[in-house]
Amino acid sequence: MTNHRSTRFAVILSMTGFGVAFASMVVCAQPVQTIGRVKIAAGNAFVLRGSTSIPATPGLALLETDRLKTGSDGRLGVSLNDDTRISIGPDSETRLTHYRYAPAEGAIALVLNFVRGAAVYASGQIAKLSPDAVRLETPAAIVGVRGTTVAVRVDPE
Amino acid sequence: MMRARAGFAALGVVCALVSGCARMARVAVDDPQRPPQDLAVILPDSDGSVGRATVSNASGATDLTEARAATRISRNQAPSAATVLTEAEVEREFGDALASLPPAPQWFTLHFQFESEDLTAESKALVTATLRAVKERPVPDVLVVGHTDTTGPAALNFQLALRRAQAVRTLLIAAGLAESAIAVASHGEAQLLIPTPDNTYEPRNRRVLITVR
Numbered sequence: 001m002t003n004h005r006s007t008r009f010a011v012i013l014s015m016t017g018f019g020v021a022f023a024s025m026v027v028c029a030q031p032v033q034t035i036g037r038v039k040i041a042a043g044n045a046f047v048l049r050g051s052t053s054i055p056a057t058p059g060l061a062l063l064e065t066d067r068l069k070t071g072s073d074g075r076l077g078v079s080l081n082d083d084t085r086i087s088i089g090p091d092s093e094t095r096l097t098h099y100r101y102a103p104a105e106g107a108i109a110l111v112l113n114f115v116r117g118a119a120v121y122a123s124g125q126i127a128k129l130s131p132d133a134v135r136l137e138t139p140a141a142i143v144g145v146r147g148t149t150v151a152v153r154v155d156p157e
Numbered sequence: 158m159m160r161a162r163a164g165f166a167a168l169g170v171v172c173a174l175v176s177g178c179a180r181m182a183r184v185a186v187d188d189p190q191r192p193p194q195d196l197a198v199i200l201p202d203s204d205g206s207v208g209r210a211t212v213s214n215a216s217g218a219t220d221l222t223e224a225r226a227a228t229r230i231s232r233n234q235a236p237s238a239a240t241v242l243t244e245a246e247v248e249r250e251f252g253d254a255l256a257s258l259p260p261a262p263q264w265f266t267l268h269f270q271f272e273s274e275d276l277t278a279e280s281k282a283l284v285t286a287t288l289r290a291v292k293e294r295p296v297p298d299v300l301v302v303g304h305t306d307t308t309g310p311a312a313l314n315f316q317l318a319l320r321r322a323q324a325v326r327t328l329l330i331a332a333g334l335a336e337s338a339i340a341v342a343s344h345g346e347a348q349l350l351i352p353t354p355d356n357t358y359e360p361r362n363r364r365v366l367i368t369v370r
Binding site for chain 1: 200202203210211212214251252255257262348
């Protein structure tokens with residue numbers, strides 16, 4: 001009887017240990033979660049991350065809150081994990097403000113801010129699973145989409 | 158004399174009209190003093206279909222429902238009524254951005270034998286097709302996501318779907334795909350292809366979806 005109870009205790013203990021290890025793994029994994037990659041880059045094209053400016057090259061991994069930015073001869077095209085595609089023309093800037101794609105946990109969201117210049121958004125799985133989870137913002141309006149491709153141009157202030 | 162004066166007057170009116178129009182055109186297109194304005198256009202998807210977009214702010218909303226339908230939005234004003242741009246106008250405004258849009262992804266759906274990590278015979282052939290799609294892309298990303306039907310508990314299905322996705326990953330690597338290009342995930346029974354109640358045997362839901370982008 002005692003033996004049985006201690007076995008059960010050991011099982012519970014090890015399960016708790018596993019739970020803690022799993023939870024900490026998830027927590028650790030979150031800040032460096034890659035949300036997509038640069039696919040096409042030409043001319044002066046950058047990914048702005050915090051206060052650093054990274055030259056955009058095909059294959060570069062993207063993180064939430066990255067800003068895509070180009071100079072007068074720049075172009076940039078990216079794919080996100082849910083198949084969303086975004087591209088910008090010269091003298092343009094678009095911010096990948098918010099991104100969640102974990103359908104099994106019911107966590108999906110996409111917020112883009114078109115800051116300046118020309119941008120194209122082609123919808124992916126997030127728009128298909130939950131159109132309301134997608135918000136495309138310009139300085140003057142919000143674009144809601146029902147699975148589609150939208151081009152937006154924003155005048156400089 | 159009278160006729161000459163009338164002629165001059167007419168000429169004056171025409172001149173005024175022409176310069177007026179020119180000024181209006183400048184105001185509309187490239188007057189640096191024009192208040193900032195956003196432009197939003199809906200475009201056909203890569204398969205030719207046209208979705209739907211709603212452009213809104215505190216002052217109003219405009220629906221864009223046909224190819225190249227556009228609205229212009231000035232700060233603190235409602236979006237303008239929808240107008241349809243020509244293909245040339247779209248090209249002028251967005252040509253560079255459109256040329257930089259990565260190609261649409263390609264999908265391959267592989268099916269499994271019941272409660273097994275073995276592919277059906279038809280699905281084995283799709284591994285070759287996947288590799289072909291990968292070779293066509295400059296920076297290929299391959300995502301392998303496992304799905305199950307709703308037979309059994311969700312937690313076990315999450316694990317089963319993950320094992321299936323990993324089995325496909327092993328096949329792709331054996332066929333020559335670089336390990337670093339492949340990501341594996343499980344959506345368990347959370348994303349059914351064919352909607353069913355819980356505990357429902359449905360072979361079409363037992364699948365691994367490969368996305369090549």
